[in-house]
Amino acid sequence: MLTFLATIGAVFLGFLxxxxxxxxxxGLTLATAFSPPIYPRVILREMVNIGYFSLPVVGLTAxxxxMVLxxxxxxxxxxxAAEGAVATVVVLSVTRELGPVITGLMVAGRV
Structure with a gap:
C-alpha cells in the first residue's frame, strides 16, 4: 500500500x-515579448502591408x-413568399457569422 501511495505521490510531483x-x-515568453527591442516603424509597416493591402481581396470575397448567399x-x-427577408438575412449572416471568418481566412491566406 505504501508503494502505491509513493507512486501516486511521485506522479503528482512530476506533474507539478x-x-x-x-x-x-x-512568464519568460511574456517578459521577452515586451522587452525593449521593439521597432514601431517595422510594426506599422507590417500592419499596413497585412491589413490595408488585404482590403481589396477581403472586399471582393465578401x-x-x-451574392451567392x-x-x-x-x-x-x-x-x-418571403423574398423581402432576403436582404435582412444576408446582411445579418454576412456581418455576424461569415464576415469575420472570411476576413480571417483571406488575411491568413494572403500572409
Whole structure:
C-alpha cells in the first residue's frame, strides 16, 4: 500500500514540476515579448502591408460570398413568399457569422 501511495505521490510531483516549468516558460515568453527591442516603424509597416493591402481581396470575397448567399436564400425564401427577408438575412449572416471568418481566412491566406 505504501508503494502505491509513493507512486501516486511521485506522479503528482512530476506533474507539478512540469506545470511549474510551463508557467516559468510562459512568464519568460511574456517578459521577452515586451522587452525593449521593439521597432514601431517595422510594426506599422507590417500592419499596413497585412491589413490595408488585404482590403481589396477581403472586399471582393465578401461581395461574392454575399451574392451567392443572396441567390441561395432567394430560391429558398421564394417558396414561402418571403423574398423581402432576403436582404435582412444576408446582411445579418454576412456581418455576424461569415464576415469575420472570411476576413480571417483571406488575411491568413494572403500572409
Amino acid at each position: 514540476a512540469a506545470t511549474g516549468r510551463l508557467v516559468a516558460f510562459a 461581395i461574392f460570398t454575399g 443572396a441567390l441561395q436564400s432567394y430560391t429558398g425564401f421564394s417558396r414561402f
